[in-house]
Amino acid sequence: MSVCFFVPAHIVEHLARNARRLGLDADAARRTALASHALRRTRQATATGLEALTPARPGEGDRQIFDDDHRWATGVKQVRGEDDIPAPTTAAGAAFDALGVTRAFLREVLGRDSIDDAGMPLLADVNYGAKYGNAFWDGTRTVFGNGDDTVFRDFTADVGVCGHEVAHGLTQHTAGLDYTGQPGALNEAFSDIVAACVEQFAHRTDAGEHHWLIGEGVLADQWRGEAIRSMARPGAAYDNPVLGRDPQGAHMSAYVPGGAPHVNSGIVNRVFHLCATTLGSFPAVRIFYAALCDLWPRARFLDFAYVVSEQARLLARDGRVPRGAPHTVRSAFREVGIH
Numbered sequence: 001m002s003v004c005f006f007v008p009a010h011i012v013e014h015l016a017r018n019a020r021r022l023g024l025d026a027d028a029a030r031r032t033a034l035a036s037h038a039l040r041r042t043r044q045a046t047a048t049g050l051e052a053l054t055p056a057r058p059g060e061g062d063r064q065i066f067d068d069d070h071r072w073a074t075g076v077k078q079v080r081g082e083d084d085i086p087a088p089t090t091a092a093g094a095a096f097d098a099l100g101v102t103r104a105f106l107r108e109v110l111g112r113d114s115i116d117d118a119g120m121p122l123l124a125d126v127n128y129g130a131k132y133g134n135a136f137w138d139g140t141r142t143v144f145g146n147g148d149d150t151v152f153r154d155f156t157a158d159v160g161v162c163g164h165e166v167a168h169g170l171t172q173h174t175a176g177l178d179y180t181g182q183p184g185a186l187n188e189a190f191s192d193i194v195a196a197c198v199e200q201f202a203h204r205t206d207a208g209e210h211h212w213l214i215g216e217g218v219l220a221d222q223w224r225g226e227a228i229r230s231m232a233r234p235g236a237a238y239d240n241p242v243l244g245r246d247p248q249g250a251h252m253s254a255y256v257p258g259g260a261p262h263v264n265s266g267i268v269n270r271v272f273h274l275c276a277t278t279l280g281s282f283p284a285v286r287i288f289y290a291a292l293c294d295l296w297p298r299a300r301f302l303d304f305a306y307v308v309s310e311q312a313r314l315l316a317r318d319g320r321v322p323r324g325a326p327h328t329v330r331s332a333f334r335e336v337g338i339h
């Protein structure tokens with residue numbers, strides 16, 4: 001099982017390389033990069049001796065929030081369970097609320113009972129590491145860093161981050177997509193798709209009003225208007241000396257062979273944006289979710305296009321998505337060169 005990070009390696013490494021020259025907290029940038037390498041190599045040890053408050057009830061999708069107290073370990077101290085009084089810190093409260101919105105989205109929009117569709121408890125850690133500039137899914141839980149407040153703010157500040165990481169769990173429990181090549185890009189794209197839809201669910205908006213940016217809420221104030229990815233315009237999310245330049249392509253002609261999942265996922269993100277702006281975000285995500293449940297670990301873009309089209313046809317036949325869905329989906333894939 002791979003550890004799936006929110007901020008891609010190309011940004012993390014750019015920051016670590018250029019921190020001093022750019023006047024950033026160089027130690028924080030270097031520690032974030034080192035922690036990412038370590039996490040990739042080995043699953044983080046979970047601290048023992050948990051101080052359990054309300055224990056999670058199996059099968060109820062209960063939330064449990066842990067405060068890692070700025071250590072580089074997860075599960076350090078449980079600070080809030082499903083029925084406990086409000087969490088003691090802002091980050092713990094924000095993580096608890098974000099998990100709640102994500103759980104409600106899964107249930108109400110996708111008809112899914114938590115990550116495994118069997119009420120798996122939802123775990124999250126806050127205050128992980130020291131000024132850690134990232135968030136990740138480690139195979140069992142979502143982990144949020146605080147950021148350094150210059151480049152990134154606390155990663156619980158954007159409900160989309162929680163949606164994105166929980167969706168990695170959902171992919172793990174359905175298609176089980178690999179985390180390299182085209183399956184890896186599909187894995188990342190599905191997490192961004194869920195992130196965008198959870199944000200719209202939380203704000204009661206739809207495709208036409210949504211900004212289609214990913215991670216805009218975790219960038220510090222000076223980067224207003226920029227984001228980590230743009231689903232509507234892959235490659236246009238950011239361009240500045242601190243973060244570098246967004247390397248995503250928006251069409252198969254810009255596909256990077258051997259590129260990291262976060263690079264080639266933009267092409268699939270754009271397919272979803274095209275579908276959502278025609279069908280509405282929630283009908284579109286129902287189709288993509290149904291397709292995910294039919295995919296397999298090494299599925300490629302063309303496989304995905306086929307399965308999405310099939311699901312659009314079946315769901316439209318049953319009146320669960322607009323009648324034009326199969327046509328919309330086919331033209332969206334064609335538009336980005338997947339056909």
Ligand SMILES: [Zn+2]
Pocket residue numbers: 004005006164168188191
């Ligand atoms: Zn991801």
